[in-house]
């Protein structure tokens with residue numbers, strides 16, 4: 001049996017409502033995927049769609065972005081959906097940049113806003 005695809009979900013605080021709504025609306029599709037998420041985002045996704053298989057890493061500012069970056073470097077992530085807050089400075093901005101850099105380096109599909117995520121999600125089929 002083919003391994004289920006792993007999709008990484010991350011959202012900054014002001015984007016978490018949007019991520020919860022996105023995950024809930026796409027729950028039928030996401031039910032067939034493994035989901036890995038940073039800690040707080042993962043909790044919100046689980047609350048919004050309890051039937052999804054969500055593995056929660058550490059919270060982003062505490063190393064969660066780096067944990068997901070390491071998974072990307074090991075080619076364990078099929079797609080990164082990261083709802084970035086463009087208006088709030090982040091203490092862990094270097095971690096955010098490092099995560100995006102690895103997604104680029106390992107040619108991992110990456111959606112950084114909802115419009116792109118809507119286009120990309122069905123594309124991994």
Ligand SMILES: O=C(CO)COP(=O)(O)O
Nearest residue numbers: 038039040041059060061
């Ligand atoms: O800070 C984040 C991404 O940079 C997200 O982390 P949380 O999901 O734990 O809030």
